[in-house]
Amino acid sequence: MLHTRVTEILGIKYPVIQGGMAWIADANLASAVSNAGGLGLIASMSAGPDWVRKEIRKAKELTDKPFGVNIMLMSPHAADVAQAVIEEDVKIVTTGAGSPSPYMKAWLKNGIKVMPVVASATLARLMQNIGATCVICEGSEAGGHIGDLTTMALVPQASEQVSIPVIAAGGIGDGRGVAAAFMLGAEGVQMGTRFVVAKECNVHQAYKDKIINAKDTDTVATGKRLGHPVRCLKSPFSRQYVQMENDINCTSEQIEKLGTGALRLAAQEGNEEKGCFMAGQISGLIKKEQTAQEIIEEVFFEAEQALLQAQKWIKR
């Protein structure tokens, strides 16, 4: 068993959090991950508070284990959703795309544990200052919105700067990745792409198939020109996007418009032409659909083996 401050603080069996992936992370996936001993997350994305409340209530019916809600701070509904999680008695929140400080006081007062996703060691330290419970340090290997630093560079530097537990994210898809993250100073991991192919994940089958068939070089970071890069699988959509980014005659508005709604088209409709299939660089390692339970047990069996065997390199 891997026992860390993360398992202790969150009250979970395995130190793994499921990524808060928009249009993918619903009550179904979150409860499956939580029932398997990890921490499931519902992604609030740009949804209004009513949808989020419905998913929270559904998850509570499906699991009696802890689960959390990921709050996208750029959402026009962020303030309403921030209040809804308090009223629905959610105990764990992760945040992305901004500073959670406007909501920190209310969350902490209500006993909510807050785990911001960050892409730099400075941000990790600033989050600790405002009362974060843990920080999720996400490297650019991850799918979806990404920063510049890789997990390999970010996790040890963030670990140096904070005393709260660091959870590593980006590029972790099996037990070797978990073991490596622990060596870098993490006490838990967040996995996204691996859970997209979970049997309990409601995403369109074409999305799962694209991840299962992907190889190591099949992702690309789009959106750099707009200042908010997104990693997704290469597809007709990503090719057109990159082409427009490189074309000086294309305005930022035109590019922005192309991306609008593209993730939903991928996740719900499996639209191969216009969909944006967000996925991490570790996609090439993911070969089959499994239940959340099978994924977690396999990953942590491998992680323990990797950590136990690590001594073989030391010559005494």
Next chain:
Amino acid sequence: MTFQKVANLISEHKDIKVEEIKQDTTFESLGFDSLDVVELIMVFEQEFGISITLNEGLKTVGDVVKLIDGNN
């Protein structure tokens, strides 16, 4: 006063000459991506003891100064 402090913080955290930072300088023209902006907003929050939500349409250094002065 607030402007000078904001300019100094930007200069210190993002390694930009303080003379290059004016009231109407946009974050975009300084080459900041969304993560740089979040980082700076958190620095401002902690230095000035305020909370800033991201949908307040902060485009220029002057926008930030105005917001901070409005809070105090």
